[in-house]
Amino acid sequence: MPQGDVIAQSGRADSNGQDRLSLGVAARLSRYLQVLTQAKKMGKETISSQELSDYTHVNSTQIRRDLSGFGKFGKRGVGYNVDSLVSQIRKILRTAGQHNIALFGAGHLGKAIASSDIFADHGFRVVAIFDSDPAKVGEQVGTVKVRPADDLKHVVADEDIVVGVLAVPGAAAQPLADQLVDAGVKIIFNYSEALLQVPPEVTVHTSSPAVDLLYALYFYLT
Amino acid sequence: MPQGDVIAQSGRADSNGQDRLSLGVAARLSRYLQVLTQAKKMGKETISSQELSDYTHVNSTQIRRDLSGFGKFGKRGVGYNVDSLVSQIRKILRTAGQHNIALFGAGHLGKAIASSDIFADHGFRVVAIFDSDPAKVGEQVGTVKVRPADDLKHVVADEDIVVGVLAVPGAAAQPLADQLVDAGVKIIFNYSEALLQVPPEVTVHTSSPAVDLLYALYFYLT
């Protein structure tokens, strides 16, 4: 299998004896969390399932159903408390803590990612940036300095890095993915156009804005 | 409804008398197309449903089923011809032509998008870049010069722009979305963290890498 798959096995218990979430539920909860995080920034204290539906494009009944599976988080006639729903979903997704990211490529995309709030808002911290260009090594990006690519293995171990983000040209992506796999990283975020080959225990997510655009356009054209 | 929804109504005929694709089918076809485009670049002539499955994380039976609904595109024992499948899917998605994009924000993210192949590969062309910073106006980015934001309305009309891409800080996103709606743009791609309010006939896609990361992490942690 060239690319590691995210496999949902609903009904199978995890190491804590809880049932694993299905792929769909986990994906939807993550989306609710993002909207809630933003709603909180905008000063919203409560939110209804209908409002969540408007922003996530998920049916409001589905949202109430997803949430009520884990407890009675809402108040009838009022909605959900934003703060408390955020912490409930974080608990369900076990992503309450901090997670460290390594970023590869200090070009425009790398710099955009490093300076974005989006990862930081969800507890992800960019703790290392690598670039193969010696001219970029040492440059300050956000809170960290760009390192040479060959530091990878020991940095991954020292900094407890669980996610590698590839913001490099397509041709550079596969060799870096190989090194990340070798260093023990299990999640790779691929912003290059390359199709990556990794062992089955590794998850690759290839980000493709153009794909979303293609299908948005279909509904516009028809 | 704060955010325009993409609504799939399978079974309802479009203006050509053909049935509209369901949301799911259109999304999956778009993903196949991206993998095929990349496979073609790598010199691959044929591809099996299993290979497509490995790269898209869509079940191979589902892929064969999606495709066989439109014709017999494959050869048993061989797979699908990459070139011909690309053109078949383009035909199904009606995205064979060129589509013009306007990009807002000439920062790191805007420059990364403008210089990326991903949009270009799928027939999207960035024909205008806007920035509110006078210091950036006039700067050359890719093949176009950065324009002042107030040129928006006439540029949208003159250049036949169907998609607006927002690569701006959260606070700037809503006012720009309002202007785009006013200028008649029906598809907005939002790379800011802002939750946008638009009329129902406008589609907003908010890109959220952190959301995907959150749920990839869930399956890693459990």
Next chain:
DNA sequence: TAGATTGTTAATCGATTAACAATC
């Protein structure tokens, strides 16, 4: 209270999957 919204049920629809004959 009256209005709003949750939590939950039941019915329907579409997606997913395994399996395998057809056939390149």
Next chain:
DNA sequence: TAGATTGTTAATCGATTAACAATC
């Protein structure tokens, strides 16, 4: 031919929806 892979069926599972009592 023998091996591989499509096209297609049938069975299952999850998502969607309407409806509404409970209750804030």
